[in-house]
Amino acid sequence: MPKSAPSSAPSPASTGTLTRRGLMFILSSPSGAGKTTVSRMLLEHDPDICISVSCTTRPPRPGEIDGKDYHFVSRAEFDRMVADEEFLEWAEVFGNCYGTPKAQVKAGLKEGQDYLFDIDWQGTQQLYQKLERDVVRVFLLPPSIDELRRRLTGRGTDSADVIAGRMDRARSEISHWDGYDYVVVNDDIQACFEKVKKILEAERLRRARQTGLIGFVRELMQPGG
Ligand SMILES: Nc1ncnc2c1ncn2[C@@H]1O[C@H](COP(=O)(O)OP(=O)(O)OP(=O)(O)O)[C@@H](O)[C@H]1O
Numbered sequence: 001m002p003k004s005a006p007s008s009a010p011s012p013a014s015t016g017t018l019t020r021r022g023l024m025f026i027l028s029s030p031s032g033a034g035k036t037t038v039s040r041m042l043l044e045h046d047p048d049i050c051i052s053v054s055c056t057t058r059p060p061r062p063g064e065i066d067g068k069d070y071h072f073v074s075r076a077e078f079d080r081m082v083a084d085e086e087f088l089e090w091a092e093v094f095g096n097c098y099g100t101p102k103a104q105v106k107a108g109l110k111e112g113q114d115y116l117f118d119i120d121w122q123g124t125q126q127l128y129q130k131l132e133r134d135v136v137r138v139f140l141l142p143p144s145i146d147e148l149r150r151r152l153t154g155r156g157t158d159s160a161d162v163i164a165g166r167m168d169r170a171r172s173e174i175s176h177w178d179g180y181d182y183v184v185v186n187d188d189i190q191a192c193f194e195k196v197k198k199i200l201e202a203e204r205l206r207r208a209r210q211t212g213l214i215g216f217v218r219e220l221m222q223p224g225g
């Protein structure tokens with residue numbers, strides 16, 4: 001029969017005590033493979049993770065909302081933020097600049113907030129170098145190059161030139177797949193989402209993250225407790 005917890009040690013879950021730092025859950029892929037789609041599904045189904053909203057100099061696509069999808073900023077404003085070290089990481093992608101604002105994420109992690117990042121491999125490397133222990137890196141692959149082209153075209157948000165540029169970059173982006181902890185092929189969207197969700201759930205339970213449980217475990221181990 002399993003031993004129950006001593007009555008003097010209420011479980012951290014039941015008391016709502018913080019049991020770990022937040023984690024940084026990164027989704028990367030070649031453009032069009034489906035990170036935004038999977039991110040939206042995660043955010044919809046998991047109230048305990050929130051998105052890190054990036055700054056970008058790219059113009060908004062139809063339907064994109066400033067402050068929700070991105071903070072759309074001018075090049076001059078982006079350069080100022082770089083100079084003032086306001087980014088945790090930043091990179092130039094497809095001729096535009098993208099960056100992760102530092103302030104909100106750093107404070108939230110301390111309070112146990114998990115963050116989702118839809119960023120490229122350059123940003124992933126920078127976050128890993130700075131905050132290795134908090135980072136979980138997931139790379140999505142398309143089922144084929146033809147399907148990637150179909151998805152970019154079918155999305156209907158980019159001109160033929162932009163799509164051609166993104167297709168040109170796809171192979172070199174895929175070559176960075178070995179810089180990730182997990183790799184998931186996004187063939188069926190629901191199956192892909194379920195796999196990504198399981199990765200997040202398992203990573204939350206890593207012993208090394210659950211430093212807040214140390215006191216609880218010590219109490220459980222007290223003789224005669
Ligand atoms: N498994 C899937 N099967 C079919 N279509 C998909 C699948 N996943 C995503 N899509 C579609 O493919 C298109 C591209 O997806 P999405 O915008 O999520 O890609 P992305 O990786 O975020 O691209 P980008 O890096 O350019 O922002 C969208 O129209 C989306 O609905």
Ligand SMILES: Nc1nc2c(ncn2[C@@H]2O[C@H](COP(=O)(O)O)[C@@H](O)[C@H]2O)c(=O)[nH]1
Nearest residue numbers: 054090091093098099100118119120122123
């Ligand atoms: N290094 C970073 N890359 C980012 C960030 N925000 C988005 N991205 C990546 O840029 C490309 C293009 O995005 P799109 O929205 O213009 O299609 C894609 O790979 C994103 O993941 C960021 O803050 N830093």
